[in-house]
Amino acid sequence: MRSGLSIMEMYLSFAGTAFDHAASRLMSAKQIRSLQVRRFRRLFEYARVHSPFYRELYSQAGVSDLKIRCIEDIRRLPVVTKDMMRAAGVEKVLTMPKDHPTLVCDFTSGSSGVPFPVYCKKTVKYTSHLRMLLALMANGHRLHHRIAAIWRYNADIKLDVERDVLLGSSGRLRILRRYFIPGYASMDRIVNQLKGLQPNTLFSTMSMLDAVAGYASSLNLTLRIPLVVAGGETITAGHVEMLKAAFGGRVACIYGCYEAPTMAYTQGSDWYRVFSKLVFFEQGIPVRSGAGDEAEIILTNLMNYAMPFIRYRIGDVAVAGDIDDAQLAKRIGPIIGRTDDVLYLPGGRRFTHQQASLVMARALQCRIFRFVQRKDSSIVLQYSLWPAAEEDTFKEAAMNAWRQLYPDVPLIFEQADELAIAPAGKHRTLLK
Structure with a gap:
């Protein structure tokens, strides 16, 4: 297979991700938190041995020999930022050579300064696409529906892990019918492709959807798309109403980042539902603002052992709300970030x-x-x-x-x- 994954690996990943999703729904928040502490301990112990960055960081902080048994132990570890990783060098953060054949690399958007390279194994990247599918299905998407994704600068360029039986753009065994529309194209081309595809689901960033909606409105055109999904930026109640008017369907939002893709989803601008026990959320100390209590998000990706993100300050803040630590295993407040101009x-x-x-x-x-x-x-x-x-x-x-x-x-x-x-x-x- 061009993806470097066997058919068995693909379907084991599919089954494992589906099981994780189902188990996360059935388990209580306290049960998930207990499981996350154990998985956190394994990741911490692996990173301090195999990553020069974490080994030095934990040595300087005096926590190299720390035994992780509870949340309080986790909070003794230093918080990590992109700037710290940049200063050390990505090669030191990784637990294996960056040119290892099992790794893929993406770049962040640059909204915290400049695009930052994020590495993970192909199997981990693959499961992130599966979580995306599950989030879409939770909002009404079905396997036989068409997805239009306004995303990359070239519709023909896909990661190897996307050229498989689950996410391929062709092949009899594919499960997901997804079509890329190049985001740099003229609005005429994008709108015409959407009219031709007649997708059941449209996915892109909020600013791109804003651009398409504005152009369609200038033509007095309503693109009838049953489900519109925004990701990558903040979505507000005002955005939801604008997208409903422009596309005539339901609106959902997916929260994720390259460091930990597809972590949570919501319908509209309400609280996000965390649907994987493999993402460990923490909140910083709530700060009072004009909109109420806000807290920065600190996350740990419990799947990525190749480039660990442990107690990582992502740069987003969320509405803090009145929830305890365990409830963060199930839900987080609306994200307060930014939506770029077009x-x-x-x-x-x-x-x-x-x-x-x-x-x-x-x-x-x-x-x-x-x-x-x-x-x-x-x-x-x-x-x-x-x-x-x-x-x-x-x-x-x-x-x-x-x-x-x-x-x-x-x-x-x-x-x-x-x-x-x-x-x-x-x-x-x-x-x-």
Whole structure:
């Protein structure tokens, strides 16, 4: 198989993920928490032996010999951030060589500074797609339904783990009928493809759905899609109503990140349901804001042993609510993050944070960035580089990536010492 996974591995992953989903529904929050502590202990003990980053971190914190028996023991471990991992080097975080044939790599969107590489085993990546399917089915999707995903810059490019009997775009044995629509295309092309596919389910980021909805509205067109699923950004009650009006169907939201994909889902903008016992959520100390109590999210991905994320500050905050620690095994409050603006390019094209992350993933000397559209419609890339970075090398890499997407659109570079980061650790990568 091109995925490097055997048929048996695929269906064992499918069965295991389905069992995890069912067990997580049947188990009480306290039962899940007890199981998570045991799995946390195994991951912690593995990381401190096989990851130079964690071995040094725990040694400096004096917790190398800590025995994990309860939540209080877990809280003695230091919290980890992207900046700490960047400073150490990704190779030191990994527990195996980054070119190992069993690994795949994705890049984060850059909303906390710059795209960050995340590695995991193909089997782990595969199960993340299965969790996505289960989340869709919980919101009304069925196996025979068509899914349109406005996602990548090239509809033909897929990870190896997507070229299989579950997620392939062709083949008699496929279970999931999914069709990619390139996100950089003109709105005419995207809308025409949606009209031609007539999908039962549409999935993309909130800003991309906003762009499509706005364009369809300008044509007085309602795209009749029964289920619209937003992921990757915050979705509010206002977003829900806008998407319902634009697409005429139900709206759901999936919460996840590359560090721990597809962790929870919700219908509309309500509390998220955590549907896997393999994601360990913690909340920071609640802080009073204008919207009520908020708390930063700290997570541990209990599946990824290749690149462990242990007590990892993701950069999101959530409504804290009146729940105890055990209940975090079942649900978390609405996420308070950010939804990027949509920048308008010639020819009906929209520039969203998906395309921004594609450009900046090839220019990793950048410490933090933001694309800004000025009143004259010009596009400016504001950036701040790492101290040792070569500015000419960065500009060349960013411009080459930009021209691959938009060869006819000028890009202006503007150096900035600092770009404001929201208290949640996120910022808008696109701003009008």
